[in-house]
Amino acid sequence: xxxxxxxxxxxxxALLMIALSLVWPQGLGTRSPAPFGHEVVxxxxxxxxxxxxxxxxxxxxxxAAERAAKAQAATEASASSASAQ
Numbered sequence: 337x338x339x340x341x342x343x344x345x346x347x348x349x350a351l352l353m354i355a356l357s358l359v360w361p362q363g364l365g366t367r368s369p370a371p372f373g374h375e376v377v378x379x380x381x382x383x384x385x386x387x388x389x390x391x392x393x394x395x396x397x398x399x400a401a402e403r404a405a406k407a408q409a410a411t412e413a414s415a416s417s418a419s420a421q
Contacts, residue, residue: 378386
């Protein structure tokens with residue numbers, strides 16, 4: 337085989353392999369980051385777990401605020417009944 341043909345074809349194959357590596361999925365099935373691949377999207381399971389944790393934290397914060405408001409109202413009521421006597 338002629339050296340000019342061999343080295344030229346080797347260079348072309350190497351460039352094609354480099355170009356393919358820029359857009360081929362990497363890791364465990366995830367796409368390459370932008371600008372070569374698609375935007376990385378969280379799996380539905382992970383997204384659902386995070387949303388559930390956020391809802392739970394919000395619910396607990398609301399319950400704590402309600403308990404604090406009830407305690408404040410109870411102390412004000414006991415203070416007003418004590419001052420009325």
